[in-house]
């Protein structure tokens with residue numbers, strides 16, 4: 001099969017899902033994000049307002065929240081999920097609430113994830129429910145597990161609870177025929193997350209990938225891990241569920257390495273991360289019978305590489321073991337152009353109470369604020385489409 005010609009510059013395809021009003025609103029938002037001063041002031045204003053319990057909802061909800069999140073709860077999100085289903089776009093649902101510390105909060109997270117899994121049982125374009133294992137147990141405990149430190153009896157009980165919570169979700173996912181994607185976190189807590197997840201992959205991924213782990217290819221050790229886990233999956237006859245990402249914590253990892261006087265596990269250059277990401281992609285495609293892969297990236301070159309690898313190997317673009325994903329509210333030029341070629345395309349879609357998803361929204365506004373970053377590219381494309389529509 002010849003590699004198809006694809007241009008991520010086709011803005012008519014890219015923004016087909018946006019009305020004129022939505023297009024202009026997105027353009028305005030991305031223009032604001034380009035102004036680093038406004039983003040800085042806006043972020044600290046929002047954080048202070050949250051701290052003082054001021055009502056920020058009326059300002060945030062119709063603007064940045066609506067652009068990047070599907071709703072404050074699942075009921076509110078269903079309209080958007082169905083609208084995407086009409087366009088054949090899948091959804092990776094994420095209850096966007098971050099790091100908690102009490103049993104009550106962990107139980108709430110579990111209940112939310114269970115509700116999302118059940119919804120996926122009926123809304124078939126929800127391809128996966130994404131979770132962070134640190135949503136179900138204390139970060140300090142994960143750190144202790146990573147260090148293989150001995151645990152007190154009460155800490156062991158906490159670990160047992162995390163495992164029990166994880167198992168409840170796995171069983172629900174299996175019976176609703178939906179995948180669970182485990183997000184990758186910081187390197188100093190990632191080992192226990194990997195270990196807990198691999199155990200469940202062996203158990204639940206007999207016929208298809210119900211449990212999928214995330215491999216951060218900005219880490220210089222992750223390509224080797226992926227390679228050896230593919231071998232393991234072949235040997236032990238299960239499907240390895242893989243989400244490949246570059247990795248979200250570059251600065252945090254560098255700070256941690258400096259503070260702890262250790263060598264950073266992150267590649268020293270972006271080119272290093274790019275090379276490993278693309279090699280991981282190739283590896284997954286080479287072993288597509290044993291691997292189910294989600295290519296989670298806004299990098300156009302990597303997405304093009306995916307189409308080339310599939311064409312070279314004569315693998316159908318809609319192969320059930322392959323999907324791509326971009327964050328909801330970003331990367332539509334990639335999602336919809338790949339969709340037009342027949343790939344399984346999904347949007348990573350957070351939902352949750354406004355005050356809980358604020359850290360996620362602030363990160364979206366802050367990252368790539370520079371003209372050369374992702375937002376600069378998005379802004380240019382939005383402008384082109386506004387001109388094309390003459391609005």
Ligand SMILES: Cc1cc2nc3c(=O)[nH]c(=O)nc-3n(C[C@H](O)[C@H](O)[C@H](O)COP(=O)(O)OP(=O)(O)OC[C@H]3O[C@@H](n4cnc5c(N)ncnc54)[C@H](O)[C@@H]3O)c2cc1C
Nearest residue numbers: 183184218245246247248269270273296297298299325348
């Ligand atoms: C659907 C989805 C799910 C995601 N899930 C997770 C997750 O579970 N865990 C997680 O950590 N991240 C996750 N991410 C974020 C992801 O890791 C990246 O931060 C983000 O997608 C940007 O990378 P990119 O592939 O889109 O491409 P690009 O924009 O081309 O690459 C940017 C990335 O390159 C790497 N990089 C940049 N500068 C350097 C440098 N100097 N040295 C080394 N590497 C560098 C960083 O990883 C940076 O994020 C997810 C992203 C998506 C779209």
